[in-house]
Amino acid sequence: MNQMTMPVLPQMNELWQKTLNWQPDESQQQQFQRLYELVVEGNRSLNLTRITEPMEFWEKHLWDSLRGIARLLPANHNSAENPELSAESVLKAIDIGTGGGFPGLPIAIALPHLSVTLLDSTRKKITFLETVVPSLGIENAATLLGRADEIARVPQHKQAYDLAVLRAVGAAPLCAKCALPLLKNGGLAVLYRGNWTAEEETELQRAIEHLGGKVESVEAFTTPTSQGARHCVYLRKVARQFDRPVR
Numbered sequence: 001m002n003q004m005t006m007p008v009l010p011q012m013n014e015l016w017q018k019t020l021n022w023q024p025d026e027s028q029q030q031q032f033q034r035l036y037e038l039v040v041e042g043n044r045s046l047n048l049t050r051i052t053e054p055m056e057f058w059e060k061h062l063w064d065s066l067r068g069i070a071r072l073l074p075a076n077h078n079s080a081e082n083p084e085l086s087a088e089s090v091l092k093a094i095d096i097g098t099g100g101g102f103p104g105l106p107i108a109i110a111l112p113h114l115s116v117t118l119l120d121s122t123r124k125k126i127t128f129l130e131t132v133v134p135s136l137g138i139e140n141a142a143t144l145l146g147r148a149d150e151i152a153r154v155p156q157h158k159q160a161y162d163l164a165v166l167r168a169v170g171a172a173p174l175c176a177k178c179a180l181p182l183l184k185n186g187g188l189a190v191l192y193r194g195n196w197t198a199e200e201e202t203e204l205q206r207a208i209e210h211l212g213g214k215v216e217s218v219e220a221f222t223t224p225t226s227q228g229a230r231h232c233v234y235l236r237k238v239a240r241q242f243d244r245p246v247r
């Protein structure tokens with residue numbers, strides 16, 4: 001057996017459980033393993049990621065993708081306390097600038113009730129994902145080629161999503177400008193960041209004032225094996241743009 005056919009991805013059941021209060025089942029483990037193999041294979045012709053070591057892939061692609069939406073994983077959301085986060089109310093998600101499928105593909109695998117749109121403006125990334133999605137047997141994810149600002153003007157996508165996730169797409173104000181027009185009123189954007197400064201938060205606040213968004217919370221944490229610094233910025237869409245008075 002070569003490295004590509006062995007289940008080389010660490011299972012990490014204890015760490016999944018301890019850090020996210022969740023564990024993938026057998027079929028989700030297999031999908032993560034196959035995703036790993038396809039990304040390593042795809043990397044030979046496409047510049048998808050620098051992270052190809054199994055342990056690093058687990059932490060920086062799989063775990064990191066799911067940490068941002070940990071509150072939506074079964075057992076973590078309490079729909080009575082937090083109705084806008086219940087599994088029943090978060091149905092449509094979009095991963096803006098998904099690249100090789102992160103964080104959108106691990107999210108689609110972990111939350112099969114969610115319908116996930118994988119958006120990217122680069123044709124070759126979408127072509128890659130068009131083969132990955134069926135190859136993993138994922139039925140709740142679809143690819144979409146285009147720029148977020150253009151897609152947000154298409155009636156089918158404008159204010160159509162409950163959840164938007166963005167990782168490594170650009171500065172936070174740009175991410176907010178991409179995400180908020182795609183969200184329904186009450187929808188949530190998760191900006192996956194490394195470090196996060198007070199200056200960045202001020203700039204973000206300024207940028208979202210006119211877009212009907214508010215910073216609901218910022219979570220700081222470290223990754224579980226290499227202790228890398230991470231922040232997730234949660235933005236709530238509180239008003240549709242056209243609800244706000246034009247000054």
Ligand SMILES: C[S@@+](CC[C@H](N)C(=O)[O-])C[C@H]1O[C@@H](n2cnc3c(N)ncnc32)[C@H](O)[C@@H]1O
Nearest residue numbers: 097098099102120121122146147148167168169
């Ligand atoms: C550095 S990659 C990050 C990929 C992935 N999110 C990750 O964390 O591994 C940024 C991706 O965002 C895409 N992108 C940048 N601006 C975009 C936009 N305005 N609309 C859609 N995709 C965009 C690029 O084509 C690229 O694939």
